Amino acid sequence: MKAPAPKKINKLLEIHHDARVDPYYWMNDLKDPDVMAYLEAENAYCKYRLKHTDVLQETIFQEITGRIKQEDQSVPYLKNHYWYQTRYRTGAQQPQYWRWPDQNQDHEELLWDSEEAQAGHAYYHAGSGNVSPDNQKNVFGEDTKGRRIYTLRIKDLSVGKMLSDTIPNTSGYAVWSADSQSIYYAVKDDKLRPCTIKKHILGQPIEQDVVVYHEADETFVTFVQKSKSEDYLFIGSSSTVSDEYRYLKMQNPEEGWHLFLPRQRHLEYSLDHHRDHFFIRTNWEAVNFRLMRCPVERTSRTHWEEVLPHDPAGYLDDVEVFRDHLVTLSRAGASKEVCIFDLNTMDYFTVPFPEEARNVEFDRNPEFNAAKVRVQYTSLVTPPSVIDVRLDNGEQEILKVQEVVGGYEASNYQSERIWAQGKDGVSIPVSLVYRKDLWTPGRSPGLLYGYGSYGISIDPYFSIPRLSLLDRGFVYAIAHIRGGQELGRNWYEQGKLKAKRNTFEDFIACGQALIDRHYVCAEGLGAMGGSAGGLLVGAAMNMAPGLFSAVVAAVPFVDVVTTMLDDSIPLTTGEYDEWGNPQEPEYYKLMKSYSPYDNIETKPYPALLVTAGLHDSQVQYWEPAK
Structure with a gap:
């Protein structure tokens, strides 16, 4: 069988006295x-082309x-006198959601x-429920x-039946009023941007839903959420570089919405x-963010006071506020x-965790009066x-460890953190893992992942699926490159806009370091990335085509210039502060220099697997197709 040869219809794309010809523009x-x-x-x-791997695919799948x-089931969590749990049944693709009264x-x-609800649908996903x-x-x-x-739906739990209220075209999440008779939700526009907050009163036609707030700036999205104390409702508007909030007293909604601080x-x-x-x-006067507070009646910055100061060496990632305690999640040295x-x-203490190359995240912590904070911990092994x-003494109770059926022995695997040297001399962290008895220095194959x-x-x-790779002798590595925030906010700033090429050069440096330090063999290194990570691996293989033997580009963002010039496509206008606006000559030239689709040349390329989603709202199908 020959490779498909799609028709070519040259489309001339001109801007800034520069012309590009796209023979596959018709695929849009x-x-x-x-x-x-x-x-x-x-x-x-x-x-x-993959038929010769059918047996291997089935073996790995099994x-x-x-x-x-x-x-399986999740660890239940307590909220408002009820325990909530997610359960999975044998053979089911979707979970069930259960609850029971405390005690x-x-x-x-x-x-x-969700398994029952997905019947008749080729695709189904249930958004976050809210009781x-x-x-x-619910x-x-x-x-x-x-x-x-x-589409929002509401179930009357007292009788176990669905209400007639059905609200389409939303972001999938809603917040209840204090009296449980209405909900607030975000509506998406034709570019899939959450742009309008509405209030729906149960039993009334959705045509009568009141617009509470509309975000006119197309570079912003809007959302609604409740404080953990459940005393306030927040409407947030966010862009890549700015935020703005409004707040409403839950028990006194007649007072109306108040602007917390105008966007800047x-x-x-x-x-x-x-x-x-x-x-x-x-991030006010704090590139790595700090924590401040102000009286609820006086929110201008003149009334802000510092709670936790800025740490130049540590990024304040997240905060959980409880009645008597404050819990921070921060980054220091990756x-x-x-x-x-x-x-x-x-007074404070740091919760000890055993591994350097680790991940800790807050789990569900909905109770303001809780005596414990729940976290999830994991690492490569x-x-x-x-x-x-x-919260009072840091004592840890492990409630659940993901079970690996058939047994798993962590001591069989080695997790390491190394540092690669970037093109400009910067040190880039790389986390890697391999099976000890199958690793041969300088001879093992490897897979490098990045975003x-x-x-x-x-x-x-x-990752359970990753075990099948490690058990075949692979080294798996994650490149913590600029554009992420592993080393703080400046790490991100050094990998966006005019500094975007740092991201790709860092990834190449990480791959080269794996070879130079004999973790993998030179002819056996693969790369993998998805969405913006697909742009990463696409740009990297254009810039260093001999470095990788194989590349997996999952729903890759590869037609950067054309996409960012088309403000009718979802996400485009909201991302000018990430990539730049190619309507400006400087950014057009920069994007064109790394856009994978615009830099394909006649030269040896790695073996390449590209995937696309026909209805993908983040990366349109035609980008990977082209």
Whole structure:
């Protein structure tokens, strides 16, 4: 079978006295029958070319599924006098959501069965559910296309039946009013941007829903959330570099919404509530963020006071506010740590964790009066663990460790953290793992993974599917490159906009370091990345085509210039502060210099697997297709 040869219709794209010719621009039009014909031909060709691996694929599939516990459940969490739990059944692709009253598990009730709900749908995802303050109703979102457009539905838990209220075209999450008679939710526009907050009163036609707030700036998205204390409702508007919040007293909604602080370019902040104060995590005069507070009645910056000062060497990643304690999640030297503060004395201690290359995240902590904070811990060799940590003394209780069916011995595997030297001399952390008895210095194959955009950090994590790779002698590595925030906010700033090429050069440096230090063989290194990580591996193989033997580009963002010039495509306008706006000549030239689709040349390339999602709202199908 020959590779598909799609038709070529040259499209001239001109701007800034520069011309590009795109022979596959026609693929943007899904109404053209040749588009689906081409996509189907590519799928058939892929199946043909990989046919010799069918037995291996089935073997690996059975290995992976055989290690996954089919009958499983999450650790229950307490919220408003009820315990909540997610359960998985053997053979099911979707979970069930259950709850029961505190102290009485005999009265379990099924909130929602996603496996049953997905019947008849090729795709199904249920958004986050939210139970009303009176514990009688549950609102949740459903996406049946895969474009992250959710329809809100409401179940009356007192009778176990769905209400007629159905709200389409939302972000999938809603917040209840204090009286449990109405919900607040975000509506998406035709570019899939959450832009409008509405209030829906139960039983009324959705046409009568009131617009509470509309975000007119197309570089911002808006959302609604509740403080942990449940005393305040927040409407947030966020762009890449700015935030703005409004707040409403839950018990006195007639007072109306108040603007907390007007937006200011390059000023970011988020809010929570604690008694008479709002707590503010902000980058105001603090590149790595700090924690401040102000009285709830006086929110201008003249009334802000510092709670936790800025740490030039540590990034304040997240904060949980409890009645008597404050818990921070921060980064220092590419490792994450948890600190617990007594809000009365501000005495604190750091919660100890054993491995340097680790990941710690907050789990669900909905109770303001809780005596413990719940976290999830994992590493490249440690399965995810759910841990409760006492706020008064740091005592840890491991509630669950992910089970690997058939057994797993962590001591058989080695996790390491090395540092590669970037093109400009900067040190770049690389986390890696391999099976000790199968690793041969300088002769082992390897897979390097990276992302490096939006300030998203790719922390070390355990993976059941990865075991099938390690058990075949592979070294797996994560490149913590600039564009993420593993080493603080400046690490992100050095990998965006005019400094974006640092991201790609860092990835290349990490790959070269694995070879130079004999972790992998020169002819056996592969690379993998998805979405913006697909841009990463695409740019890297254009810049260093001989470095990688194979590349997996999952739903890759590869047609950077054309996409960022088209403000009708979802996400484009909101990302000018990440990539730049190619309407400006300087950014056009920069993007064109690294855009993978614009830099393909006649030269040897790695073996390449590209995947696309037909209804993907983040990266349109035509980018990987082209």
